[in-house]
Amino acid sequence: MSQRPQPRITDDNRPHWEGAREGRLVLPYCEACARFFYPISPFCPFCLKAPVAWKPVSGRGRVSSWVVFHKAFYPYFADRLPYVVVQVELEEGPRVNGNLFGLDPGSIRLGLPVEATFEREGAEVTLPQFRARAAP
Amino acid sequence: MGWEFRNKAAVCGIGLGPVAKDTGLGNTALIGAAVREALADCGLAKAKLDGLFVNAGVDVDRLAENLGLACRYANQAWTHGRLSGPIVQSAALACVAGLADYIACIYSIDISERGGGFGGGRSHAHEEGREGGGPHGEMPHYGLTHPGSGAAMAMRKYMARYGATAEQLGMVAVTQRAHAALNPAAMMKAPMTLADYLAARPVIEPLRLFDFCVVNDGAICVIVTTAERARDLRKPPVHIAGMQGLRAGREEFVFGRPGLGVWQQTEREDLPQVHPVFAMAGVERKDVDGLMIYDSFSPQVIFGLEEFGYVGPGEAAAWIASGNGRLDGRLPVNTHGGHLSEGMLAGWGHQLEAVRQLRGEAGARQIPDAEVIQYLMGTGVSIIYTR
Ligand SMILES: [Zn+2]
Numbered sequence: 001m002s003q004r005p006q007p008r009i010t011d012d013n014r015p016h017w018e019g020a021r022e023g024r025l026v027l028p029y030c031e032a033c034a035r036f037f038y039p040i041s042p043f044c045p046f047c048l049k050a051p052v053a054w055k056p057v058s059g060r061g062r063v064s065s066w067v068v069f070h071k072a073f074y075p076y077f078a079d080r081l082p083y084v085v086v087q088v089e090l091e092e093g094p095r096v097n098g099n100l101f102g103l104d105p106g107s108i109r110l111g112l113p114v115e116a117t118f119e120r121e122g123a124e125v126t127l128p129q130f131r132a133r134a135a136p
Numbered sequence: 137m138g139w140e141f142r143n144k145a146a147v148c149g150i151g152l153g154p155v156a157k158d159t160g161l162g163n164t165a166l167i168g169a170a171v172r173e174a175l176a177d178c179g180l181a182k183a184k185l186d187g188l189f190v191n192a193g194v195d196v197d198r199l200a201e202n203l204g205l206a207c208r209y210a211n212q213a214w215t216h217g218r219l220s221g222p223i224v225q226s227a228a229l230a231c232v233a234g235l236a237d238y239i240a241c242i243y244s245i246d247i248s249e250r251g252g253g254f255g256g257g258r259s260h261a262h263e264e265g266r267e268g269g270g271p272h273g274e275m276p277h278y279g280l281t282h283p284g285s286g287a288a289m290a291m292r293k294y295m296a297r298y299g300a301t302a303e304q305l306g307m308v309a310v311t312q313r314a315h316a317a318l319n320p321a322a323m324m325k326a327p328m329t330l331a332d333y334l335a336a337r338p339v340i341e342p343l344r345l346f347d348f349c350v351v352n353d354g355a356i357c358v359i360v361t362t363a364e365r366a367r368d369l370r371k372p373p374v375h376i377a378g379m380q381g382l383r384a385g386r387e388e389f390v391f392g393r394p395g396l397g398v399w400q401q402t403e404r405e406d407l408p409q410v411h412p413v414f415a416m417a418g419v420e421r422k423d424v425d426g427l428m429i430y431d432s433f434s435p436q437v438i439f440g441l442e443e444f445g446y447v448g449p450g451e452a453a454a455w456i457a458s459g460n461g462r463l464d465g466r467l468p469v470n471t472h473g474g475h476l477s478e479g480m481l482a483g484w485g486h487q488l489e490a491v492r493q494l495r496g497e498a499g500a501r502q503i504p505d506a507e508v509i510q511y512l513m514g515t516g517v518s519i520i521y522t523r
Binding site: 004005006007038039045064065066067068069070071072073074076077080082083085087094095097098099105109110121125127 | 255256273275276277278279280281282285288289290292293296297337338339340341342386397398399400403
C-alpha cells in the first residue's frame with residue numbers, strides 16, 4: 001500500500017504538528033501584534049519579532065474556497081478520489097488548508113461553517129482537517 | 137519616473153528550439169538550437185554575445201562554457217516561469233547600464249528530467265516540500281499537489297464571488313486553440329469547440345483538462361541589447377517601452393490577482409490600478425494592439441485582464457466569452473496559443489510572440505498594424521513592447 005506524502009516537520013513548524021497530535025490546531029502568534037499569522041514563519045510578518053509564540057485557535061472558520069481532485073498525482077490518493085481540499089478562513093483571521101470530510105462536494109458553498117477535526121496518520125503525524133459544523 | 141528608460145533597450149533576436157512532448161534532447165542540446173536560431177535571426181556574431189541570463193534548464197556557468205562565450209554579465213534566476221518577464225527587464229537594465237552589450241536570455245525544459253510532469257513529488261525542484269509548499273502553496277499531505285491546484289482554488293473563489301461559469305472559463309482555452317491553429321510552431325492545433333472543452337475530464341475542479349498547459353520539452357533564446365545597437369542588426373528593433381516588476385507579498389498570489397481573497401490576500405471589491413508600466417511606455421490601454429498573458433492555467437488570463445484594468449473586477453470571464461480576445465476581437469489575447477496550446481515555455485513564448493507581432497512576422501495570426509503589445513501577468517509583472 002502506498003504511503004501518504006508526509007509533511008516536512010522542521011524546527012520552524014514543530015509546535016504546529018505537536019499541537020495536532022494533541023488534537024489542537026496550533027498556529028504562530030505574535031505577542032507584540034496580538035495576532036495570529038500564517039503561513040508558518042519563525043518571525044512575525046508584521047513586526048519581524050522572533051521567536052513567535054504558539055497558541056491554539058478555535059478551529060472554527062468558514063470555507064473561503066475549495067477544489068475537488070479527480071486525478072491522483074500521488075498513488076496514495078487513487079482510492080480516495082474525488083477528494084476535497086478547502087481553504088478555511090479561521091475566526092482568528094488566517095486562512096489554512098485541509099481536506100473537508102463528510103460532505104458531498106456538490107453541497108460545498110462559500111462561507112460554509114466548518115471546524116477542525118484531526119486525522120491520525122501515524123505516531124509522528126496527525127493532520128488538522130475540517131468538517132462541517134452547525135452555524136453559530 | 138526618475139530615470140527615462142522608455143525605448144532605451146530592445147529585443148534584437150529570438151530563437152525557438154524544438155518544442156515537442158519528448159524531443160529526445162537534453163537541456164543543453166535544446167538551448168543550442170535556440171541560440172543558433174536567435175543569432176541567425178538577427179545576424180549577430182556569437183563572439184559579440186557578452187551576457188547570459190538563464191531562467192531554467194542548466195547552470196549559467198556551464199552553459200557559457202558550452203557556448204564558448206566570454207561573458208561579462210552572467211546571471212541566473214530560480215526555475216520559475218513568472219521570472220521570465222523580470223529576466224528580460226533585468227537584461228534590459230543591464231544593457232542600458234553598460235554591464236553588457238548583448239545578453240542572451242535562456243529558458244529550457246527537458247520534461248523527462250521532471251519525471252514527465254508536475255505534481256506528485258516529481259517536480260525537479262521538489263518545491264512541494266519546500267518552505268511551506270513553495271510559491272504555489274502546495275501541501276502534498278492534503279493531496280493539494282500540482283501547481284494547477286492554486287489556479288483552481290483561485291478560480292473557484294472567483295466563480296463563487298462573481299458567478300462566472302464553466303462555459304465562460306472554457307472560452308479562454310477555445311479562443312487560444314483557435315489562435316494556435318494559425319501558429320505552425322504550436323503543439324495543439326486540432327480544432328476545439330466549447331463542447332469539446334466541457335466534455336473533457338475534470339482534473340482539479342473547477343479546472344478541466346484543457347485549462348492546463350501542455351507538458352513538453354522546449355527552449356527559447358531572447359537576445360536583449362540597447363536600442364541603438366539593435367538598429368544595426370538584421371531585424372528591426374522591438375523596443376522595451378515600459379515595464380514594471382513582479383509583485384510579491386501577502387496581497388499577491390501567484391495564480392490569482394490582488395483582492396481575490398485567496399491564501400492570505402485581503403478580499404476586496406475594488407482593484408487599485410497602480411500600473412506605472414503605462415506611463416513609462418507613454419501609452420494608454422486603448423493604444424495596446426494585443427496582450428500576451430501568462431497562462432499556465434486558463435484562469436490566469438482572466439486574472440491578468442482584471443489586474444491591469446482592461447475590465448473591472450469580475451468582468452473578464454464574460455469579456456473573453458464574448459469573443460473580445462479573439463484575433464478578430466477588440467483586443468487579441470495570446471495570438472500564439474499560449475501555454476495552453478502552443479506549449480509550456482514559461483512566458484518566453486509570450487515574449488517571442490510579442491516580437492513576431494511587432495515585426496509583422498506572425499503570418500496568418502498577424503494583428504494588422506500592431507504597434508504596441510503588452511506582456512502581463514496577474515501578479516503585476518509587465519513589459520510593453522513597441523516597434
Ligand atoms: Zn508582530
